[in-house]
Amino acid sequence: MEVLKIATAGSVDDGKSTLIGRMLYDTKSLTSDKLEAIEKTSKQKGYDYLDFSLATDGLVAEREQGITIDVAHIYFSTAKKSYIIADTPGHVEYTRNMVTGASTSQAAIILIDARKGVIEQTNRHFFINNLLRIKDVVVAINKMDLVDYSEEKYNAIKADFEALMAKRDYQDQKITFIPVSALKGDNVVNLSEKTPWYKGQSLLEHFEALDRKDIFNAGTPRFPVQYVIRPKTDEHHDFRGFAGKVYGGELSVGDEVVALPSQTRSKIKDIYFHDKKYKTASRRSSVTITLDDEINLSRGDMLVKANDLPTVDKQFTATISWMDSLPLAAGNKYIVQHGVNKVLAKVEQVHHKIAPDYSGIDSETDALGMNDIAQVSFRLNKPIFFDQFKNHRTNGSFILIDTKSNSTVGAGFIQ
Numbered sequence: 001m002e003v004l005k006i007a008t009a010g011s012v013d014d015g016k017s018t019l020i021g022r023m024l025y026d027t028k029s030l031t032s033d034k035l036e037a038i039e040k041t042s043k044q045k046g047y048d049y050l051d052f053s054l055a056t057d058g059l060v061a062e063r064e065q066g067i068t069i070d071v072a073h074i075y076f077s078t079a080k081k082s083y084i085i086a087d088t089p090g091h092v093e094y095t096r097n098m099v100t101g102a103s104t105s106q107a108a109i110i111l112i113d114a115r116k117g118v119i120e121q122t123n124r125h126f127f128i129n130n131l132l133r134i135k136d137v138v139v140a141i142n143k144m145d146l147v148d149y150s151e152e153k154y155n156a157i158k159a160d161f162e163a164l165m166a167k168r169d170y171q172d173q174k175i176t177f178i179p180v181s182a183l184k185g186d187n188v189v190n191l192s193e194k195t196p197w198y199k200g201q202s203l204l205e206h207f208e209a210l211d212r213k214d215i216f217n218a219g220t221p222r223f224p225v226q227y228v229i230r231p232k233t234d235e236h237h238d239f240r241g242f243a244g245k246v247y248g249g250e251l252s253v254g255d256e257v258v259a260l261p262s263q264t265r266s267k268i269k270d271i272y273f274h275d276k277k278y279k280t281a282s283r284r285s286s287v288t289i290t291l292d293d294e295i296n297l298s299r300g301d302m303l304v305k306a307n308d309l310p311t312v313d314k315q316f317t318a319t320i321s322w323m324d325s326l327p328l329a330a331g332n333k334y335i336v337q338h339g340v341n342k343v344l345a346k347v348e349q350v351h352h353k354i355a356p357d358y359s360g361i362d363s364e365t366d367a368l369g370m371n372d373i374a375q376v377s378f379r380l381n382k383p384i385f386f387d388q389f390k391n392h393r394t395n396g397s398f399i400l401i402d403t404k405s406n407s408t409v410g411a412g413f414i415q
Helices: 016-026 032-044 060-065 092-102 120-131 151-165 203-209
Strands: 003-009 072-077 082-087 107-113 136-142 174-179 222-229 241-245 256-260 264-273 276-278 286-291 302-305 311-322 333-338 341-354 373-386 397-402 408-414
Touching (some): 003 016, 016 107, 016 203, 082 092, 092 120, 092 311, 136 151, 136 203, 311 341, 333 373, 333 408
Antiparallel strands (some): 222 241, 222 302, 241 286, 256 264, 264 276, 311 373, 341 373, 397 408
């Protein structure tokens, strides 16, 4: 079954956790014991409604304060799709959590409180979705029940958000506006009679109708080798296959390919998925590839089409989302994990910080603190093969690992 991962973003009390809980409830995805616990707790708190945010906020501090702190992944399925929702916090001090949740998502929901409209945090949420090249973004204007389902209020917020859209540099995003009430269930799973002026789909209907080719960023095919398969059995004595996942585009039998970093050329002989052969490996498919020639390939190497090579270099500039309490500064050394490759890197220069609310840049800086986003140059101790993030979301991204603690301290997007 097709899996769709959705990142959520919203400010405090915008109703993000309630929206997800409502979606689980209306799709009958809540277990009976979870539903019983929600009913019991809602009654204890004196609510005359079910507090669906209890379905997602797992930390005690989250339930006590009514806020989301950590990234939670919620799973549910319909007859058509399986969904993973990354419920991310909306506070400015949790920018790193927002980036983490959105980094592997194909779609996103940005919640706006219909009473408050577009606020500073909305700019930040849209900036991160734009930075991470999320192709399908739903702007869910929530709490419509508190503004009497006003079409005029909805249109005013929509106009304000469209003015924000003019600032983006990623033009391939599809932005969809949906008026919802997470608490009442209007336009979440089913269309509501209370918004007769709204002619679009409900939130779930929108995601159900999404086509895979419209949400996965298209690029050029990249096949990083994860494992070399050598069975050495009597039946497959001479078999030598390269297992991995195809990113960006398709690879087909007969394609001339180049192995990196050796620059050796060959042609694709066969493509296997388990014991079946295929003529073409579509993007995001995990397959085993054999080649016409016996060439040296190992974990971390990459197969690309001969007429479409990535950049091979020991230095690059990237946008960094810094996630550690210890600062990043020029001269610091980190491990760059790019795909399955790990390479030692030195920070050459911190160029400028980027304000994630579209208010500009700060060039008077030489270090990054937690949750900062900045443009940084690196020099590596050996070349890697990469693309610009705007052209290839997978091959243009990496993480930074602290050499002493082995902790992930940053995420990077190559310029």
